[in-house]
Amino acid sequence: MAIQIKPIKRLIGGEIDGVDLRRPLSDDDIAAIHAGMDKYAVLIFHGQQMDNVEHLEFTKLLGQLQPNVDTNVTKVEDRRLSVDFSDVSNIGKNHEILERDSRRRMFSLGNRLWHSDQSYRAIPAKYSMLYGHVVPPVGGNTEFAHMGAAYDALDDNTKAEIEDLVCEHSLLNSRAQIGFTDYSEDELPKFKPVLQRLVRHHPAMDRKSLYLASHIGAIVGWPRPEAMVFIRDLMEHATQPEFVYSHQWRQGDLVIWDNPQTMHRVRRFDDLKHKRDMRRTTTVCEGPTVAQQAA
Amino acid sequence: MAFDIRPIQPKFCGEVFDFDLRHPLSAEDIVAVHDGMDKHGVLVFHGQKMTDEEHLAFTKQLGPVQTNESANLIKRKERRLDLDFSDVSNLDKDEKLLARDDRRRMFSLGNRLWHSDASFRAVPAKYSLLYGHIVPPTGGNTEFSDMRQAYNTLDNETKVEIEDLICEHSNLFSRAQIGFDKFTDEELVAFKPVQQRLVRYHPKMDYKTLYMSTHIGGIIGWPRPEAMAFIRDLLEHATQKAFVYSHKWEQGDLVIWDNRQTMHRVRRYDDLKYVRDMRRTTLMGDGLTVEQQAA
Numbered sequence: 001m002a003i004q005i006k007p008i009k010r011l012i013g014g015e016i017d018g019v020d021l022r023r024p025l026s027d028d029d030i031a032a033i034h035a036g037m038d039k040y041a042v043l044i045f046h047g048q049q050m051d052n053v054e055h056l057e058f059t060k061l062l063g064q065l066q067p068n069v070d071t072n073v074t075k076v077e078d079r080r081l082s083v084d085f086s087d088v089s090n091i092g093k094n095h096e097i098l099e100r101d102s103r104r105r106m107f108s109l110g111n112r113l114w115h116s117d118q119s120y121r122a123i124p125a126k127y128s129m130l131y132g133h134v135v136p137p138v139g140g141n142t143e144f145a146h147m148g149a150a151y152d153a154l155d156d157n158t159k160a161e162i163e164d165l166v167c168e169h170s171l172l173n174s175r176a177q178i179g180f181t182d183y184s185e186d187e188l189p190k191f192k193p194v195l196q197r198l199v200r201h202h203p204a205m206d207r208k209s210l211y212l213a214s215h216i217g218a219i220v221g222w223p224r225p226e227a228m229v230f231i232r233d234l235m236e237h238a239t240q241p242e243f244v245y246s247h248q249w250r251q252g253d254l255v256i257w258d259n260p261q262t263m264h265r266v267r268r269f270d271d272l273k274h275k276r277d278m279r280r281t282t283t284v285c286e287g288p289t290v291a292q293q294a295a
Numbered sequence: 296m297a298f299d300i301r302p303i304q305p306k307f308c309g310e311v312f313d314f315d316l317r318h319p320l321s322a323e324d325i326v327a328v329h330d331g332m333d334k335h336g337v338l339v340f341h342g343q344k345m346t347d348e349e350h351l352a353f354t355k356q357l358g359p360v361q362t363n364e365s366a367n368l369i370k371r372k373e374r375r376l377d378l379d380f381s382d383v384s385n386l387d388k389d390e391k392l393l394a395r396d397d398r399r400r401m402f403s404l405g406n407r408l409w410h411s412d413a414s415f416r417a418v419p420a421k422y423s424l425l426y427g428h429i430v431p432p433t434g435g436n437t438e439f440s441d442m443r444q445a446y447n448t449l450d451n452e453t454k455v456e457i458e459d460l461i462c463e464h465s466n467l468f469s470r471a472q473i474g475f476d477k478f479t480d481e482e483l484v485a486f487k488p489v490q491q492r493l494v495r496y497h498p499k500m501d502y503k504t505l506y507m508s509t510h511i512g513g514i515i516g517w518p519r520p521e522a523m524a525f526i527r528d529l530l531e532h533a534t535q536k537a538f539v540y541s542h543k544w545e546q547g548d549l550v551i552w553d554n555r556q557t558m559h560r561v562r563r564y565d566d567l568k569y570v571r572d573m574r575r576t577t578l579m580g581d582g583l584t585v586e587q588q589a590a
């Protein structure tokens with residue numbers, strides 16, 4: 001096998017050196033990447049030299065692309081990147097660093113909270129592939145927590161209690177956690193909550209995982225405050241250091257994470273001084289976790 | 296000294312056995328309690344047998360009492376206990392368990408989040424004295440975090456950054472975190488935010504502490520989402536396992552904590568099944584942390 005994966009931590013993460021993802025990949029290579037994703041949940045491919053087109057081509061080899069529509073407060077005409085990409089940067093359309101009170105900056109501060117990408121879509125994200133074009137000199141790590149390990153470490157009572165719970169996810173909820181409530185009338189409908197199971201089953205690993213995100217605002221059938229403190233307790237449990245890998249970015253890293261098996265967040269950096277230019281593509285899961293009308 | 300304090304952790308919390316707090320304390324005993332509090336932050340007096348009157352009499356020997364007015368939702372005629380007490384129980388006036396969706400229960404769920412008592416008052420609390428009348432068979436621990444170690448272990452850059460920051464505290468903010476937002480007009484006035492320094496200085500002991508609480512909803516001069524994401528990071532730092540003591544209650548424990556140098560929270564228990572009858576008195580703080588109109 002051409003792709004050699006070196007484990008990073010006992011429970012999470014693997015890294016790969018010396019593989020250029022621009023080259024044509026064989027079926028074996030693709031299979032090895034999927035198997036690595038199943039096993040390690042996060043893979044770091046160091047030393048890539050991709051442009052957006054190559055990044056996108058590689059993404060399509062691994063699954064069906066999920067375009068970045070209705071996932072933030074930036075209008076299409078104000079975007080720096082095409083809708084195939086999530087713009088995970090602090091840079092505006094004209095290459096300027098976003099101002100302190102810029103609305104896009106306020107909204108993206110929600111990424112400092114633990115989440116799983118697009119858990120607020122009825123059919124949520126599978127892989128996220130984030131490429132580091134420009135990385136800040138200090139700070140801005142991305143941290144990943146393994147939700148299979150977090151599930152395994154729950155006591156049996158809790159496992160039984162949560163087995164069939166269904167949560168409501170919306171971007172409105174994660175942004176409310178940091179006091180962002182500045183929406184226009186036409187934005188509100190696209191952030192309508194969707195339902196997700198709290199416990200997911202990973203078919204390839206035949207393993208259960210906690211499907212958590214700060215996007216959660218309720219558990220179906222529970223009083224809301226009771227649901228939210230319980231979710232906070234679970235989030236704290238799920239993000240203890242043992243389950244977490246903190247990735248310090250190098251320029252040219254392509255990081256892929258499996259959203260059904262992980263949560264992640266970005267850490268603080270001096271974003272008014274340094275550029276951080278990250279671009280993300282996303283593939284979509286095969287179906288919803290709960291039967292519902294697709295949002 | 297009239298009693299011995301056994302340290303629970305090397306730098307945090309102490310416990311006292313075989314010392315009956317019902318007897319009038321000597322001047323020397325009073326000094327020993329204050330010195331113990333300064334040094335340990337939290338003191339656990341095991342095996343007490345106090346009535347409310349004795350609890351209050353002991354409290355008054357340590358300083359002026361802060362009454363429980365406008366600190367929660369409970370109307371005076373619905374109170375189970377006298378105004379000198381905070382009713383930290385799951386019981387109503389008729390000693391019955393609160394129903395699952397009872398508004399008082401929803402509000403009290405905010406105590407599951409880390410906080411410092413009455414930080415939402417311009418003159419906040421000094422000590423809290425919580426007595427365990429009836430403790431549940433499992434769960435319901437109270438956890439304490441050491442805000443001296445939390446401050447000391449910050450990097451120098453952060454210490455400089457936060458030295459003069461001022462935060463806004465209100466019960467409205469902690470309750471918003473768990474999705475409780477049904478307040479009457481009267482309550483909205485009672486819960487008007489107050490200002491507190493983020494870094495406090497303890498002159499007698501010559502140390503600094505982080506003065507934090509989930510009641511924080513803003514930092515003066517900062518955009519709100521940026522403040523709240525930063526406060527969350529600091530809260531997480533301050534409550535890492537190494538700085539936390541989790542107290543498993545036994546009936547007859549009187550636990551005293553210094554709100555100026557600790558945060559605390561209660562953990563989950565089966566409150567729809569078991570009685571947890573805890574009663575708290577509170578000592579008034581020495582003064583404002585920030586010049587402002589007293590709320």
